[in-house]
Amino acid sequence: MPSWIRDCWYVIAWDHEIAPASDTGPLFSRTVLGEPIVVLRAADGTPVALEDRCCHRHAPLSRGRREGDSVRCGYHGLRFDLDGRCVEAPGMERPPARAQVRRYPVAVRNGWVFVWPGDPARADPAWLPDNFSCAQLQWHHRPGYLHYDANWLLICDNLLDFSHLSYVHERTLGGSVAIAQARPEIDPIDGPGAPGIRVRRFVPDIDTPPYYRAMGVTVPRVDRWFDYDFVLPGTLLMASGGRPAGQAPDDPRDTVRLHSCQTLTPETEHTTHYFFQQSHRGDVADPALVDGMFRVLTAAFEEDRQMITAQARTIALDPTRRMLPLHIDAALLRFRDLVAQARAREAGADTAAVPAARVVA
């Protein structure tokens, strides 16, 4: 049984990855929760997500082509409108009513294209994350994407415990063991949006991380903060930054303010899509700075990927081995509880029966 939740919004693409309706090139396809999905645009530009599996013989529709407001399968020529209904079947006067492919609820918000793989009746726009910095002009970044050979939950774990910054990212994002030593505040997020965990961590008077120099910070020591929400299915929204150690919070001098949006979409049980960006605020974008920040970020995320895929390979050698929960796992254990509860609800089980993961050591 897969480890994921179906009733959730999953990012399938950056908005700019989907070609305009007029494009005649290859169609965009990506697999989400083990389901192949083709994404194209209606004439008005709205993205449409259809099952990328012709109902006839299961050829991928993305190997066919667009014809006006329809997609024609490249194998036997069945043609589907953008609601997924077959409107033409070669050699038949009228296609059978059952000839249709699934159409997924789609939402676009701030440059992310979401699909809802679960029950369409439960697709709730309130559960879309507030990834504002992906689209606001004052927030500068390059959009990122990584493919992972690891289960999505291992990457959630990583994002829910920033103590790893001190070790995995010692030379990129980290720079001090104090991050690992700072005990974060952890609170539930129960609002009308997707459930999640709020994690806030303040780390006073530590070495300025290497990449701050590129942003003009020259003081050797800073106070840093990391405040983020991590919400279902696996989305991180973080305000972070730093200012000269001891400087008043309302003094804007030499202050770095960042906002990061990152989200995980299971491709299969063992592979994951990772969409991410980290923005810095400024009235004018400096392309060299934006590119430099992106290079630091992708170098750091590659450090994570190396570690997490090595972890996944080690787990695969003996999946029966138990992990040892520590206090630093408090946030990730709570999040895994949220996932377990959501899965139990989807399975129709009594969620009260889901035992909470506990820190036992």
Added chain:
Amino acid sequence: MPSWIRDCWYVIAWDHEIAPASDTGPLFSRTVLGEPIVVLRAADGTPVALEDRCCHRHAPLSRGRREGDSVRCGYHGLRFDLDGRCVEAPGMERPPARAQVRRYPVAVRNGWVFVWPGDPARADPAWLPDNFSCAQLQWHHRPGYLHYDANWLLICDNLLDFSHLSYVHERTLGGSVAIAQARPEIDPIDGPGAPGIRVRRFVPDIDTPPYYRAMGVTVPRVDRWFDYDFVLPGTLLMASGGRPAGQAPDDPRDTVRLHSCQTLTPETEHTTHYFFQQSHRGDVADPALVDGMFRVLTAAFEEDRQMITAQARTIALDPTRRMLPLHIDAALLRFRDLVAQARAREAGADTAAVPAARVVA
């Protein structure tokens, strides 16, 4: 349980792939229905097919070498005659009687080398297909081979529904949606040979396909026909062609006449050997034309391979999903019925209990 029939002739090689008896190079080996088979020639040139697995420790005999009318295993030196009997075991006076490898019934017909993986007592020469154009001098072609990462039945499906010519081969063999729209005549083949399906399709007055130009046809519109037998285990024998639209059948001017022999041999449940040729008739072979026709054919068959392996990957994402049979699937469904009945017979089951596949939409 594998999807194939055992009691059938399967092509293991083109005749020219098997070296002469005098050859001292590597031995020829290919896996058929999951069984490794080494093929070599007796002194008189007759191909012999032996299990490519030494009975002693299961080393492949094909890693050994020929010694006169015998094969010596390259691991511990057991030597087998061409009946598969061990005639020498180093260190023993006389090899044990049980020391033998299986010898498969072999047939050679018109350049195809066949093996019969099933019960040798049932090996029936009448079941060999009439692949005459592979060998007759007036029929010109180059022999083709493709390896597929897909189950053999998906490729049978492809060959049993030519509506795909209009879409997969739009720019190579096809050229008109009329092929997909033409309803073929479909009849059973019950003769003394292998059971199968006869499919005949006449497509009047359509655009001349691109490759006809290489054969000297300059009219813009033609009448085309595709008449083929598709027989167990997975062999297509097709007479096809075209003439200027509306021209009398007995008027030979500007007429293209082709004969094609194609056959599928499962390597494993998920991989397939595909042997094929398409011949055109002529008193004298024009090498440039023969090569050009072969290039068009292999380009087209590569189009099939791309589509079918994409289809196989999509099916693998969820093998439980049902396909939607349409009228264009009539021939392939009947053929799948033949396969199901043959498998039930081999399993000793009551074939009346095998439900026929039906077009439900």
Added chain:
Amino acid sequence: MPSWIRDCWYVIAWDHEIAPASDTGPLFSRTVLGEPIVVLRAADGTPVALEDRCCHRHAPLSRGRREGDSVRCGYHGLRFDLDGRCVEAPGMERPPARAQVRRYPVAVRNGWVFVWPGDPARADPAWLPDNFSCAQLQWHHRPGYLHYDANWLLICDNLLDFSHLSYVHERTLGGSVAIAQARPEIDPIDGPGAPGIRVRRFVPDIDTPPYYRAMGVTVPRVDRWFDYDFVLPGTLLMASGGRPAGQAPDDPRDTVRLHSCQTLTPETEHTTHYFFQQSHRGDVADPALVDGMFRVLTAAFEEDRQMITAQARTIALDPTRRMLPLHIDAALLRFRDLVAQARAREAGADTAAVPAARVVA
């Protein structure tokens, strides 16, 4: 259920593969019996073998780094002493007592580093093999390592039946079918050390093998001998050599004396580590000769690897097929019996119930 024995010494590395304690480079890790193990040295140079899986989230410790007499996990910074106890957990005053990784019994003998994956209480130094020629100055060699995509027992089989020299190594180590025809003496080894099989083979008056020329032997025919012990888990210790055919044993002229130590360590059920050397005796090492002998040996062992991995692939096509035991298999069958008995003992079964493998043909 895996095919190996746990209560045994397994070579994990050549001694020189493990960096000094002062080294700051990557840590050494290798998987043994499916368990990832990191090996490093204590301050006094003694190798220490720890489970290469942090108890916290199962990241490999070998992706961390050495800090004095401890290893720090590179993911969340847990630090372990060389007994495997966690001595620091970032963010905690004191690590929990349960935070530890397994430490394996280690032995170093003559350049081989051994680990004992089974019950430490049963780790018996008397079971270490006498691989003296790996370290004595008069015995010259280069240390060898090969990785195999095959189960370890198939390689044991190979080493327990030298009849293969005549065929697999016809052009390298072999040179005569007489090796295959010579019936060896086979005896049990019951001493206080690891149980095993003693195999002795004398092959009089055969062609001088090609590589003897490099050692100065110019006579065309030699008497050869191969005397070896093959002991659990899979270690060969062999004295072999040759002298001019018919020459008295106590006449040292033109005599080649070799000693070889080879050992197999299962990595997983389907992959194996192979450590080996073949030494020749001499007061002074001739680097050109040592290198030349190593090249012959590795060429020959690559011949084995090609054959055995082909055998493994053939077996994988149908693992249910039975092999046909012959007289030449007497030693390997006895050894497989030893393995079966040891596994039964480890499983707590009645070893009297383990049927002996028999030569049935």
